[in-house]
Amino acid sequence: MAIHPLAGQLAPHDSLVNLPELLTSYYLKKPNVEHNAEERVSFGTSGHRGSALSVSFNENHILAISQAIAEYRLSQNITGPLYVGKDTHALSEAAFQTVLSVLTANGVRVRVQLNGGFTPTPVISHAILTHNQTQSDTSDGLVITPSHNPPEDGGIKYNSSKGGPADKEITDWVAKRANDLLLANLVDVKTFSQEEVNASGLIEEFDYISHYVNDLENVIDMEVIAKANIRIGVDPMGGSGIHYWKPIAERYGLDITVVNTEVDPTFRFVPVDKDGRIRMDCSSPYSMSGLLKLKDDFDIAVGNDPDYDRHGIVCAQSGLMNPNAYLGVAIEYLSQHRSLWSKDIQFGKTLVSSGMIDRVIKGVNATLCEVPVGFKWYVEGMYEGAMAFGGEESAGASFLRKDGKVWTTDKDGFILALLAAEILAVTGKDPHSLYMEQVEKYGKPFYKRIDVAATPAQKAILGALDTKNVTQTELAGETITSVLTHAPGNGAAIGGLKVSTENGWFAARPSGTENVYKIYLESFISEQHLAELEEEAKSLVSSVLNA
Template sequence: MSIHPFAGKPARPEDRINIGQLVSDYFLQTPNVSLATEKVTFGTSGHRGSASKRSFNEHHIIAICQAIAEFRRENNIFGPLFLGKDTHALSEPAFASAISVLIANGVNVVVQNDALSGRGFTPTPVISRLIITHNKTNADKVADGLIITPSHNPPSDGGIKYNPPHGGPAEGGITKKIEQRANEIITAGLVDIKKLPYQEAVNSALLTKEDFIGDYVNQLDQVIDMQAIAKAGISIGVDPLGGSGIDYWPVIAEKYQLNINVVNEVVDSSFAFMPLDKDGKIRMDCSSKYAMAGLIAIKDDFDISVGNDPDFDRHGIVTPSGGLMNPNHYLAVAIHYLMTHRDWSETCKIGKTLVSSSLIDRVAKQLSRPLSEVPVGFKWFVEGLADASYAFGGEESAGASFLARDGSTWTTDKDGFILALLAAEILAVTGKDPYQYYLELAKTLGQPCYGRVEAVASLEQKRVLTALSSADVSAKSLAGDKILQVLSHAPGNNAAIGGIKVVTDNGWFAARPSGTEEIYKIYAESFIDDEHLQSIIIEAQAMVSAAFKAAGL
């Protein structure tokens, strides 16, 4: 994909969305769920879409919330439901719709104490932590949660994701039931929806307000050595990218006496303050050097700079020595540091997605730690983080979580806060920033070259790619190296990849369709050089094209 000429530059007037039109479309447009593009569909991070495309409208949200209320009853989930929202324009109306349906169904909904006054945003990891801490002492009335967010998607999008009582992203079996039931409800004309007028719902005794910020911040020293950061006087520049954690950072700074400077305090649901991403769209991707251009420009003003996406389940780490770190490089650093600076059981696994860097494999081997490679999607780490058999779970898209300092569960969903603060802890404890730490790792274990490309794919092409197996790959070599493995199932849990991964001694590629967009993605890595990486990518594209051609597409 070519880089847009305005990538990394300020958004222009024509790049900004019409919020009034978008919210009107949310309430007035009616989806046709017989069309694949307009039905409720849960990808790896919930249901996402845009009101103007009739893929995220009030019908979707009230049907999803009705389906979840029914799922709760069927599965004896009678505790509170923690409800959060991020700063996207569609999150506010969807939040109101969710309250109206959930309260009507007798669900005790708990929200941030200022969530009804136009602010009160709640990050994804906070919902996960709330669920976990509640359920430790309330086994008879377990809690679950909903987060209204499309993550880092453009301002025109909306999203909703469900976290059951384990606190992490719902697994496929649950989301399949929810999406099927939601589509049935919409098809039947919404007759099964229970819904109260909004004002009646918010005045109900079933709606509870709590201080989510204080609750989460007060526990952070259980997972991060905040005292070490404070003692070292590490200066931290923070750009929340207009996201849901913006009100948390000042509280963190005050509570732990940290030198934190929030460099961008703007909350604007059009995200007009954002530099344009690589494709010329506004996208709050904290792993993109284009979206993070503002923070990168002031990297020398701080010891560590960090950014997060709108629901704060991702992290971006910027250092004076290396600029914005490649997410894979930082994951390897975080894993190596934690495994050598935490007193965790040596049997705890390191969890990685199969498209994450093989540098992580080499770190695990060097430290004699068990490694578990799973398909794309953080849901595959939930069980291991919940029972503390996984010390760390991380994915290539800059999302991760890890155990508390005492070896207990922290969150079972991605936590951008703790990965950001860990960067400061690493510098405070070792005297090396994460990029300097990475250079030492790479010198010992090898310098990886990592790339990802995307291409437009029809629904039929995505289905073909999902169904590929080793039998469909006739090639014996990749970029001059003998092919050692062709995987259609992940080694860590034997779950289907939803595509293929081809491995050699010096590199690999994986090809899989997006769960939320009309594209497919190729991930690749070389431990030789960038030219070798490009050869891998070209041959990978040729293999995918051949598969499409063989299917008559």
């Protein structure tokens, strides 16, 4: 894909989302779920997402999803408060009010941010877990966010009583029930008026900020960061964690400068991404270009997406770290500086994350657990304390408390950002310097992800492949050592395939939202070898799809 000429610059005013049109569409446009599959409720790896403008995230969707979740809670005897958070997207506020209307009408107690405001994804996970460890009733949560997606998008995801994204069995049930409700014109959906919501006594204000911030010292060595006087720059990118950094700095005596305090649902202050669209992606050098210009002012600078489940790490000398590179550094550091963690504990990665992580985990004599795409695959292991770290190639991760017990079972951009400062304070080296040491030891990876057009029928074929569909024995000049359609860490279906050789691999999986399939590639030889991998991977997948 060619880089858009405006990439890394602020968007022209006339390209910003039209907020009145967007919000009017949320209430007036009605999905036709009987005849248009794209307008149905569909839970991907991170909940249901869409835009009111394209009739994929509208009031009717949220009415149906909220009712389905209320019914699911009842069926599971979940009687504790439902912890609800929202990010700073325009549709998040609209959906938040819809959610409250339905949940209170169903008699559900709801905990919301004290004095209003926004609540990050990891904070909801943390609140659920701490509640269920100390209270006799059981709680769960809802996060209203499309993550880093553009300003016109909305999203909602259900977090189970184990704190993390609900598993497929749960989300399939919720999606089916929601679509049934939509097909029946929402006749079984219970709602309250605003006045009834306020009078219900079911809305409970909760101090999410203090609850989360005061506990951070149990997962990050805040004292060592303070003593080392690490200068930390933070770009919240207009996201839900913007009001957390000052309390963190004050509570622990840290030198933190928030470089941008703006919150605006057009996100006009975020430079456009490589395709010319505003996307609050803290792993993109284009979206992060504002912070990158300030990197010399800080020892470590960090950015986060709107719901704070992703992290972007900027080192003073080298700039924005590749997400895969930082995951490997974080794993090696944690394995050596968390003395209370079990020695046989697992470190998790997704199948499409860098092979450097495999080499690092082997190098520190730890155990690798490789799972399909989606943080939900880490929930059980982290909840039980058997999984020390779970990370995704898309700049999302979380890890256990210092004592080896669960912290969050959803991605936590705060602790990955603060860990970078801890690493520098303890080792005297920033994460990029430590990554270069890993390259010297394990080899240099060349990594790439591309999208290839595919019909819905082809996507279905790819998602249901069997290893016998691959008959080739070589890939880019090397013998194929493995062909996977199920993850070795937990035996779960990949929804595609991964083909590996000694020094390279590719994985292909269909997109859940677009008519494309994604190819992930990595070579430990050269850029030329990566290009050969790409060519042969496309050819191999094409031969399978057109067989």
